[in-house]
Amino acid sequence: MSLSSSTNDDSSLQMRRNRKWMFRLIVLLCLLILLIITYRFVHTFFFKKDNSVALPPKPVAISSVKNMDVPIVYTELGTVVPVTTIIVPARIAGYLQQVFFTEGQSVKKGELLALIDPRPYELLKAQYEGTLKADQATLKQAKLDNARYQKLLKQNSIAPMTAQDQQYKVAQLEGQIEADKALVNQQRLNIIYCHIRANVDGRIGIRAVDAGNYVTEGQSGGIATLTQMTPISVLLTVPENKLDKIINAISKQKTLQVEAWNSDNTKKLAVGTTSVIDSEIDTSTGTIKLRALFSNEGWGLFPNQFVNVHILVNTLHDVLTVPNNAIQTGPEGSFVYVVENDSIAKLKLVKTGYDNGERTVISSGLKRDDKVVTDGIDQLKDGSKITIAKNSSS
Missing domain, CATH: 1.20.5 (Single alpha-helices involved in coiled-coils or other helix-helix interfaces)
Structure with missing residues (x-):
């Protein structure tokens, strides 16, 4: 128990x-x-309420909605391509006797560049001229004999066959003289070929062969390369989705203004016009080639140089625009903050159009002289109180 x-x-x-x-x-x-x-x-009814009251206005920069003309410009990559590039050839074989140009020199069309020793061809020309004179004398004698034979034939004092043979001999000699003249002219042409001249105005490049060397017809590399510098062209590729706008613009204006800018797109090098659009689209890239011509008087464009090409397709006249940094994108589309009473930022949805890199065309949602926020946007919401910076643009 x-x-x-x-x-x-x-x-x-x-x-x-x-x-x-x-x-x-x-x-x-x-x-x-x-x-x-x-x-x-305590946090809800004391601290949070006090914090909301204590928030200061947000400092922002603003800009005005402006009416202006906006050029529609397509920017594409291009390569400077000479209109004419000639490998100055040796058109006859022989020793290169003299070179008259300096590398890099600017030359004129017809200017003498080099001389191949012409003496062998001058001697051949003299030989063929002698043969020609001898054959001409023989022809003269044959014609006199033929005239006598024709008289004797009328008098029945000679056989018809003999008179006919003499006529054939005259014809043969006439043919031989034509061949002699061709040989003489051939040597004259060879002597001309010995004098190598510029085919176009341009810039002569680095010499490919020195005086004293034996050159042949069709020799690889020729004597030097001659490049036409004025005018010069730029070859560029345009995406096919831009082709219709370019063709429509060309159909109205015949040519479009084109600007060539340097490779980093900071300096304008030359102004020209469109020349021709290629006949087909490259299916592998979805682009089409376009050539633009530039006068290039100061040689600002150089062969094989890469450039940015600005094609002026159209100009939008008197349209509403805002700076690009004023445009924001949200779930409902593009919007801006419009300043009301210089103290409140009001969110407004807008429809945007062409963007030229600095300003955007506004199709709807704003009116002229509205003030929009361009800086300090990340700290705003609809209805935020703001203060406008002193250095803000108007």
Whole structure:
């Protein structure tokens, strides 16, 4: 009996202890919940309200919506290509006797560039001229004989066959003289070929062969390369989705104004016009070639130079524009912040048009002289209070 009573007392003690711990845990949880509720109440009705009141106006820069003419310009990559490039050839074989040009020199059409030794061809010309004179004398004698034979034939004093043979001899000699004249003219032409002249105005390049060397007709590399510098062309590729606009513009204006800018697009090098559009689109790239011509008087464009080509396709007259950095994009489309009463930024949805890199055409949503925010936009929301920076553009 004593053992059972002791066991019951221990169980009762353990249960009382468990109840104490459970009560303490419940009290602790109630205190924690009360603390959280008190914190949220104080933060909501005191701190948050005070913070919203304390927020200062946001400093921003603004710009005015302006009416202006906007040129539509396509910018494409191009390569400067000479209208004419000539490998100055040796058109006859012989020793190169003299070179009259300096590398890099500007030359005129017809100017003497080099001389191949003409003496062998002068001697051949003299030989053929001697043969020609001899054959001409023989022809003269044959014609006199033929005249006598024709008289004798009328008198029945000579056989008809003999008179006819003499006529054939005259015809043969006349043919021989024509051949002699051709040989003489051939040597005259060879002597002309010995004098190598410029075919166009241009710039002569690095000499490919020195005086004293033996050159042959059709020799690889020729004497030098002659490049026509004025005018010069630029060959560029245009995406096919821009082709219809370019063709429509050319159909109205015949030619379009084109500007060539340097490779980093910071300096204008020359102004020209479109010349021709290729006859087919390259299916592998989806582009078509276009050639533009430039007068290039100062040699601002150089063969094989890479340039940025600006093609003036059209001009939009008196359209509403805003600076590009005023345009933002959201879930509902493009929008800007319009300044109201010089103190509130109001969000307005807009429809945009052509972008020339600096300003964007506005189709709808704004009117002339509206003030739009151009800097400080990232800290704004619809209805934000703002202060306008002193250096802000108007």
